[in-house]
Amino acid sequence: MSTRLPRFVVAAPATGQGKTTVATGLMAALSRAGHEVSGHKVGPDYIDPGYHALASGRPGRNLDPHLVGEERVAPLLLHGAAGADVAVVEGVMGLFDGRMGGEGFSSTAHVAHLTRTPVVLVVDISRSSRSIGAVVHGMSTFDPRITVAGVILNKAGSPRQVAEVRSSIRVPVLGTIGRDDAFSAPSRHLGLVPAAERDEAAHALDRLAEHVAESVDLQALMELAASAPDLDETPWDPAAEVCAPVSDARPVVAMAGGRAFTFRYTETEELLRAAGCDVVAFDPLTDAFLPAGTSGLYLGGGFPEVHAETLTANASLREDLRAAVARGVPTVAECAGLLYLCDTVDDSPMVGALSATAAMTPRLTLRYPRATATTDSLLTRAGEEVTGHEFHRTRTDPPAGSEGPWVAGWAIDGEATGFASDSVHASYLHTHWAGHPHLAQRFADAAHAALRDGRGATSSGTRDTSSVEPVATPVPPPNPDLLPDPLRHHGDVEAEPGLLDLAVNVYAGPRPPWLDAALHESLELVDRYPSPTAAEAAVAARHGRAPEEVLATAGAAEAFTLVARLRPWRRPVVVHPQFTEPHAALEQAGHAVTTVTCTRESGFALDPAAVPEDADLVVVGNPTNPTGVLHPAAVVEQLLRPHRLVVVDEAFMDTVPGEGESLTARTRAGLVVLRSLTKHWAIPGVRAGYLLGAPDVVAELRRAQTPWSVSSTAAAATTACASPAAAEESERRAHTVAGWRTALEKGLAERGIAHVPSATSFVLAEVGEGVHAALRAAGVAVRRADTFPGLGPAWVRIAVRPEAHTTQLLAALDALPHGAS
Template identity: 55%
Template structure:
């Protein structure tokens, strides 16, 4: 039970001057040494900014729609701790609340919830004696509301004042102050209301305080505030609703400065209670994110007013883009959504989202109930969140959207990103703060970001047995070398037509569906350049697709398959995207996904990397077919036929998409030897050879899996001629160097997104080589046991 003097400053309607009076009262009292707790009814961010400057402590919001009725008194008590008096500025007219609810979330509603008297501010510019009737009506409309005093604003003369005072005498409502016209202390406005306090100096606030001190009876105001009795409520405690996921204190970079001024103070308090360290950065001036950043929180504001400065800070924009692309947990509200877009009013922004945004003439404003059709960083299916929308810009919703606002899609979201126009008060929905904090803590302890340009050939060295590179044969077959050297006309410019015809004939498709390429690396570069829109890469996966997208200025989302699920693809869990890239069988897991699961992915364009498709007997689950609308399949001849030095591959798919890739391809990128190799490898007489090599590879894999299983390891079930295995049972760290010291080169798992250093990818070779590998692993295990 706490009793703090408190008063609500309200008005019959917007525009009567309650912000000027409330802010002035706070500043005047604070200048006298009074500890003032400032509050604002409703979702507004701008007025609390003025309150913060005036009172010297955070301005807070009291909104039953955003937080629920039951939290208003606890939040009020929390914000009033150690204060001498609480000043609460109302919203709109005294009884104006959510439409159609009988005044829910109105100033009067909040005044009842905190049992506070009301000081009514009335603009008298166009009236005189009618003020009495107005005040009488306001005072009698709801008997639970106590109008304890009136402040007359914009009074024109002493006679004007006297006429109004005379009308109020029968009511017994005292006049606490009279503000004459043309005081020039009102805050300037623009398209969304007042200019934020962060864009002004303290001089205007102090001027408000000086005028209020001169024209209002502050002692009488304090007496009225003291009329409020004890409030039976327990102060809200952020530590009671969120929990630190770990002992770490990961940094959450919180956007601030002049362009990003909208944030409820309880957001920072919840993050701190959840074990995070909010650190403010200014996207207009800071050239890098705070050191140790593991999460991003970019709230509302006016980026459209500062678009030139935001665009000019290219280094920070790039840092944010890379952080989002890297999967750093990111929450962006309204202005934050615009900042993450590719453009705002024609100015370049971060580009983490492919959308463009722009100012419009239409104001979008109102309370919203938000749901989601799939689990995201913040949202959960079946859960409803309340919030507020307030903007004049437009940005198309993504797929999947962050929220369905009363059924309308808004923003874009994934498991690591949540960007929306909706402002949410996290005190009313602390589960959102907990989910974000959980993701931030997890990101802080994840292994270092993998080198997307790392390939297995970097792990081999002279004298080491090569288990790192997945080329199936130790040397190019003699017949293939002869075809390349003898049959190819090296003096002529390359002509890919024979290769195109051979590929089409081999797969039974039209030649318009085929594009020869200089290996998968070129194919992924063409895809990244030619196919626009949102992109998603399913990991663990060959890293070249993501590297190519990043090099093209794209920001792909990562969907990481779980080891606990055997790295199996569940299409229902994969977010939608305009472009989805997935391997099959996937490198490095070796898992062969079902064709029906691949086709069930919610993608505008599906790109399947079947570089190892010809290494599996019968080539099951391939998506190559006579008709391939909306999909592309990448193939490589490198693995089976030992052609890594020539870079020989091709794309089969939708002829419209093939044409778009071809338009991006450099002239003569597929060399004459590569054309000759393609024709030779896909000749009808080589099908039996390819099938034999695939069966040999399957047998080699089975042998390696059996040997690894015998020593207590559990290889990932797969069908490619390589094996992914977690070696944590042998040692806590990477075995790459211990194995190298024993003569074996392996591909380390941490070079793939979604895997840690104890994972190894091992090329399947022959039983003798496998036996030597197992002996080396047992030797390493014994050494580890002796050390312990």
């Protein structure tokens, strides 16, 4: 049975023509035009697919005949593009450049031939005119099996030059893109910087999509894609490649992620899940311990040498990993993972699970080899061959295991490399497990065995420390101020009578007369059961939505509880740091929560790629409490996936002038937006809020809601705060808050106190350990931040107040003993 898949390959005559920028821009432009786009990359590269994922909202995937075999290339394309309107395949190097000595094997042309896909050629015309015609003609006729169906002229100059180039080309010209350095991706010692490390990537992507949409005929491009012939191959299916044990037990495979470990193939995770494992991402930069129940470790590629200082500072996770490897938890480490397991990288302490050190070298190792297993090990059997690739500037000493439990993992070109044992396989070689599914099967089987034998974390989710040796680090004294459950800590307990309250984010001003009148009038209705109908109609009108897309709630607290109990979530994710109530509600409902942490290094920006692909619920705040960071709406929308619910808590969006990044006006499948009226309108005693979503989701939540949970007073407040008068007053208050915040941030900056630039009614500041208590002693209450996951005792959240209150805070900070802050 044949499969219809519109598709095209983006190629170039050589590296450096702008192929990645144009391909990513096309994916983004087509996606924003309403098409479901599937992004693919020829070759082993991990970085470009990260940009593809940002552009398309789907996992980026690789197509590499060397890594997976010629017979799997088209099936993998069909698998990755399932449900897409169009597949865009970005090529590698020049169109016909492949493995050295392989006569074009694994080249872009090779993949285009295997998948019978038309080619769109991107040509840099900045230094030529009519000669471009000869280049395009040669590319079009060099191999009759390849169809160059269109050309995009890149880095164009004057209209006269473009006209001269166009007149020389006999292939349809689909667009002309002018020179703009703003759309190039920065480089690093191994190539492009990963999308996960470009904080401005999402903003740049919006500009790029707009630029490409204006410069390229997208309609003609889609017609070209539709001309691709049907594919007769059967889509690749991970469940057909591996077998899961006949058991309900699913071992947790902890997979390194975050900014330091961005390199892994999507199919690896899919194979492990098909083999009966649960893949849980963790961030070695920020997570203190391994995920609960870890029975397998997968440490992929990335740039640990760039993040060595932060990896070293996370001593608790390094010790947890070292102990897990020592216990025999099955561990696979490729390239960056190998470095992380070493004793040191450039003298920075790492995990210390391997008796080796690593250091940067001037020489780049880049090869595309066949490797032979030297011994039986966790993954291999002696004499087996696999294909892979290496791409690194570091070297380990020794280069291969030869002492104690370690033996060499591979022999490549007669050279022993890597470290292997019955439970560990660590080397520089990257392998694509779709091409070698027996590797995934062996690793999954070992993880199942580790779960049965009790070598992983304990079933309660706490660390098994029975085999952990003491670590020579000082243990801080107990903190009597630390609550037993930090997820339930709230700022109102900080604001005791007699203290200047900078802990609670309630607007510092009187309520509007029309709101007080509505609250008083609601008391006349307390002799009857409440109805939220009028409130929901008012909210619908306020946001331009249909009434069936609105559900009034008893504040955000009830909304979080409804979401937590809505479905048997398999993989709920909460993005931290943020308000902890959704996390607590999910745990109370019996769900194991996966935490994704926005890091200080990124400015606490949201990275959609850090959210596990199998997450079926994602909760994120915007602006985020307590960081005050406002995430672009386009970035938040990148979290959307089929069969996933994304819940955006906009409790503080009304403090942002213009509310430009709000998603309240957008009806999107799988998107729910929560609003709370508590803080901006100074009514914390009235639990009033609402949520907005697609009618089917709202109806589902409404059925789960306790009847009459929204009181008459809350309904009246909601109706009043959705009026045109309220919209005008809300904007005035937002501008007032912005002025107060400017004064606070200026005062902090003048004192050299690090803080996160905020968009809302509070500021997160790094004042130093002990300052929270010192301020209380001085009569000032600020919100402790160590109860927010991802932050520590040096941070406090400061509510924005009129300048007189800010002056009092700054004076208290100035009066602290030298060095306290």
